[in-house]
Amino acid sequence: MKILHTSDWHLGQSFMGKSRLEEHRLFINWLATTVTEQQIGAVILAGDVFDTSTPPSYARELYHDCVLQLNKLNCQLIVVAGNHDSVSVLNESKNLLATLNTYVVTQPAWDEAEQAVVRLVDEQGQLAALVCAIPFLRARDMVRYEVGQSGSDKQLQLAEQIQRYYQQQYDCAQSMAGDVPIIGTGHLTMVGGEKTESVRDIYVGSLESLPPSLLPPFDYLALGHIHKPMPVGGNSLWRYSGSPMAMSFDEANSPKTVCVYDTEARQVERIAIPAFRQLMALTGSRNELLKQIEALDDEQNLAIWLDITVSEDINLGPFQEKLAELCEGRNIEVVKVQRTRKAAGLFDGGGETSTLEDITPEEVFDRLLMEKEIEASRASTLKQLFNSIVNDQEDQP
Structure with a gap:
């Protein structure tokens, strides 16, 4: 069986006031096509289905449409909650989606470990893999801190409980596995994970990252939260899949992929995701920027989104008017204009007054x-x- 690993969809994201709906719709259609072409038997979505705890209705509709598409393809879907996801929102359709070969796990199953171990079966109905479906483990579900505990004591206590829960789920799967691979999931920062602007620490004040050595020896570990695809701890079978599209301008030039794990070969390959929309960050003087924008190729289906940083201390009002004239009638949208920090004179009081967009x-x-x-x-x-x-x-x- 082939298992596709993806994460950090952030459905419903408002990107500087712009909707990502069309990009997400194109991605989900691409995903369904990839499942067919690659003969994928299961998909693991490792957290951050939605961008906020109260996703807009169109985002929920898109999520459910994805479930229906995968179900028609006889592809099993495992969804674990991320730190952006609301437990109650994901739980509201959990039982209904279970009838469509979709398994949603939002909280740790301390008392019923087997409830969070998902059996994946192949086309012949034979057990192909077991998935320890572990979501983002919120500190309040893991530990009860005592008054007067130091920060280091809290870190240690949380790390020990996370380790204990992962071991519990692994032991439960091992008792059921036979010779099939055991796959773990997680939505957290592992030591060595490289963060971007749109990723923030998820155990703020307690535990910023977890050493890989604390986790049991999963045959494959499907991780979410870091938006850049990468292995963890030098292990090519423990991976962040990365987000399917750039969630911030500093991710614009990073490759976007999904991971496909083969349970027979016990190997993983990465499949590149097309860039459905170009995000570009341009920096330079006023005249340099105008020339760069004028030379852009805007023949893509979706408009190019630009982040403009001016290296001169100029009045942004007239410059923005010029940008609007230059982009009129073209498939280009300027979503942000700012001066460099030096040009904005943030701390020395020089230059023009800085705006909230500058800082x-x-x-x-x-x-x-x-x-x-x-x-x-x-x-x-x-x-x-x-x-x-x-x-x-x-x-x-």
Whole structure:
């Protein structure tokens, strides 16, 4: 049997005010075609089905449409929740989707381990693999912290519980496996995983990443959360599949793939995903940028999205008007215009007044700490608290 591993779809994402619906629809159609061409028997979606805990109705519709397409192809689907996913949203259709060969796991199965071990069968109805379907393990589902515990004690306690749960699920699968491979899933940061702008730490304040050595010896480990495809710990069979499309401009030039694991050969190959839309980040002087944009090939089906950074301290208003004129009637959309930090004069007060588009919330807070002349040790504590608040707000609808 061939098993396709994908993750981090982020259905319903609003990208600087722009919907990704058409890109996601094209990806799901491509996925169905790939399942047919590659004779895929099962798909594992390793977390972050949706971009927010309250996905728009069109995103839920697209998710269910994908389930129907895969079911028609007699392809089993395993979905585990990611840190962006709402447990209640995924659970609301869980029982219905089970009738369509789709298995959704949102929380750890501490008391009924076998409920989260999925049997994958081949066309002859024979057991081909067992999947320990492990979602993003939220700290509140894993540990109960005590008053006065230090940060390092909390990290250790959470790491021990994550290790214990993975071992429990592996042992359960091993008792059922015979000689078929055991596949694990996970939505977390493993040591050595390379993050991008659109990925933030998911165990903020407790555990930022987990050493691979803590996990049992899965034959294949299907990971999500890191958007760049890569192996973990030097093991080619423990992998992040990466997101199917660029979720931020710094991912625009990274290859996007799915992974296909062959249970007989016990080998994995990567299949490239087409870039359904071009995201381009351009930097330069006013005149250099205008020339670059004028020379762009805009014959693609979907409009090119541009992130423009001006290296000169100019008035952005007239420049944006010129950009609008240049892009009118072309398949190009400018989604962001900013000056470089140096040109914006963020901290020295020079140049034109910076805008909120020029700086991040963390930089605003850093500037406030400097202006108030907060002493270093207290500033460090305040920054940690502020970053926790920012991360908590990003989890909110």
